[in-house]
Amino acid sequence: MRRFPRVTVLAAAALVLPLSACGSGDAGGGKPTSGPIDIWYSTNQQEQAWAKATVAAWNADHPKEKVTAKAVPSGKSTEDVIGAAITAGNTPCLVYNTAPAAVAAFQKQGGLVNLSDTFGDAESFIKKRSGGAADGFRSPDGKLYQVPWKTNPFMLYYNKDVFKKAGLDAENPKLSTYDDVLAAAKKIKSSKAAKFTLYPPATSDYTNALFDFYPLYLANSGGTQLVKDKKATFTSDAGRQTLGFWQQMYANGYSSPEAYSGDMWAGPFADGVAAMGIAGPWGKGQFDGKVKYGVVPLPTAEGIPADRTSTFADSKNVGLFTSCKHKRTAWEFTKFSMSAKNDAALLEETGQFPTRGDVAAIAGGYLKDNPFYQPFADAVPRAVDVPNIAGSTQVWKTFRTAWEDAVLPGKGDVKSTFDKAAQQIDDQIAD
Amino acid sequence: MKSLRDSRDGTQAAGDPPHGGHPRPSPGHAPQATAPVRRIPGRRPGASRLERWLGNNPLGLVLTAPYTAYVLVVFIIPFGVGVWMAFHDYFFTAPGVSVPHPFVGFDNFTEVLGEEKTQRAFANLGLFMAINIPLTVVLALALASALNAATHWRGFFRVAYYVPYVTASVATLAVWLFLFNGSGAVNNVLGPWAPDPSWLANKHLVMPLIAVYVTWKQLGFYILLYLAALQNVPKELHEAALTDGAGRWQAFRAVTLPAVRPVTSLVILLSIITAGQIFTEPFLLTGGGPSGASLTPALLVYQRGIEEGEPDAAAAIGLILVTGVLIIATVARRVMERD
Secondary structure (H helix, E strand, O other): OOHHHHHHHHHHHHHHHHHHHOOOHHHOOOOOOOOOEEEEEOOOHHHHHHHHHHHHHHHHHOOOOOEEEEEOOOOOOHHHHHHHHHHHOOOOOEEEEEOHHHHHHHHHOOOEOOHHHHOOOHHHHHHHHHHHHHHHHOOOOOOOOOEEEEEOOOEEEEEHHHHHHOOOOOOOOOOOEHHHHHHHHHHHHHOOOOOEEEOOOOOOOHHHHHOOHHHHHHHHOOOOOOEEOOEEOOOOHHHHHHHHHHHHHHHOOOOOOOOOOOOOOOHHHHOOOEEEEEEOOOHHHHHOOOOOEEEEOOOEOOOOOHHHOOEEOOOEEEEEEOOOOOHHHHHHHHHHHOOHHHHHHHHHHHOOEEOOOOHHHHHHHHHHHOHHHHHHHHHHHHEEOOOOOOOHHHHHHHHHHHHHHHOOOOOOOHHHHHHHHHHHHHHHHHO | OHHHHOOOOOOHHHHOOOOOOOOOOOOOOOHHHHOOOOOOOOOOOOHHHHHHHHOOOHHHHHHHHHHHHHHHHHHHHHHHHHHHHHOEOOOOOOOOOOOOOOEOOOHHHHHHHOOHHHHHHHHHHHHHHHHHHHHHHHHHHHHHHHHHHOOOOHHHHHHHHHHHHHOOHHHHHHHHHHHHOOOOHHHHHHHHHOOOOOHHHOOOOHHHHHHHHHHHHHHHHHHHHHHHHHOOOOHHHHHHHHHOOOOHHHHHHHHHHHHOHHHHHHHHHHHHHHHHOOOHHHHHHOOOOOOOOOOOHHHHHHHHHHHOOOHHHHHHHHHHHHHHHHHHHHHHHHHHHOO
């Protein structure tokens, strides 16, 4: 067994030596250089159209620093694909689909460039564009390893036809408190207008917490993240209320604890199986032509007014990866793609909001023509994302396990189960 | 947001544990050693050393080299690295990033063995084997006997049993999902007797359901093995047994069962190995839930190694799995092949 370390070291050296010769920018290996780069964007159709147009505009002006763009290779999740690519050393320069929840893991792998230290104007550019929101994405060391890019605040969609059938008000539905939603769910079930009221993804994947508990918890707690000051926060009154609400949804059969056969995120609402759905502005693209829907702010225990309700930001950011040969070009292209003009184009093309402090000013004209997006735009400043903590995957997994023990079955002791989970999470963070 | 909702399958191969489950060839000598050593006249005596190294037919080594290289690259080396990882503090890094990977002895093993999830995954695997292996042997033998006796529609039945085996798991699992979800065909037939919570959300039913699914999926292959063996059972023996006054059941027990015993041994061995690798079914149907009730060691290796970025812990689970499967397989062989 003692041979293996030496073999690995040799193999690693063989890989690394030629690479380090050509100046990887952040570890003191020389200044970031310019030259051709490649980028990945998401598989979302509208986003692809935006990316192609932006890349074409850049390439026309920068013949020596051409950008080659393609969609993220398919995999179970983008995060797994990027994680594997970091290990293999073949990540592109930029990924326009980096989930904040995964940044801590990518950073630990040594895959992400420390922007704050590598580029003199990184801090000023990001702070100027995103305002205070930028600080939410800082890593535990206080530096930025991701460029905040877009925000997709979650709202509650409801199916107007189902509401009519159930004898509910389809134009001004009463859905501001948990009791309102439970009362509506009771009517929907007894009238058989829809099979379920809410049908968030039910498999054990830890990211599913971002589609059921977390948005409602942020709304109910005034935007408190899952972990704050190295402590789990969901044992508070606000957390208990949200957990209790979801347990009742499952206990009464208003939600289904089984995996949906089909697209488990947008499917249940788009197919008319669920009367309500929790989704960002991208929901419009998924639901149009399938169901008639309206949008209201997320419900809370006491019915916090819309203009004070926090929500989940579901942000996607841009990561600059250490395997990039021409980091200077990558950074220049990042700034170009987030200019006021390109940000406005992103909104118009995809209906998703750039993470800008002045989003209202940029979106003004567009919102006048597309009033549907107005409530989402209003919610952008109160949209909160996942905490940027080391080991966040494990933290979310622990939470999800407790969810499966006490919420999905519709019975079980919420208090003791989640007190235990909170203790485990505190220990995980302390490690 | 696409990333979180992107459910297409594709990276699962990366999470498969290194498994050393292939049956060892029966003990014997390497081919070179058994071949008589011939002295070729006219050869320089200095060549004999080289000859001893390369054997009489150096060309043979060249011809087997591609396969040897294949086994080395996709099995021996990754397995060796896996073993190394299990005893060190290790995580995946970008090339060029140097972090210390100190030797930690059995720390990874004690860590994973102390975790409830690991214990649950191995308990689930035990439950799976307890259902899957007997069911596979009994059903495969019964259906093969029936097929062997059938005179009409033989070709049709053979194909029908074999189709699930050659169909992609993703496709057949989608069908089972439709059958067994809360409002699926099975619960509609059962009506008031439908389980609550329904199959896939039920802690006690989900693993047995997966065991039955895998049995059904693999059955075609095992039926084929038994069918070949049954066709080699001499008819005369059967007739002799019947003439001696044995009933059909007695003849089956005294003649057929002993005759197909080597195949039964093989079927059990293959089932044990397949069981150790169960991954796709819980991965696609439940993600390991509810509450870890369908978590398997292979799925846990993927979650720990790829999703949670702890390949050292994952490698330790993988090694425990390989060792466990080898022990069970050896015991099964000893029991089945003793005279």
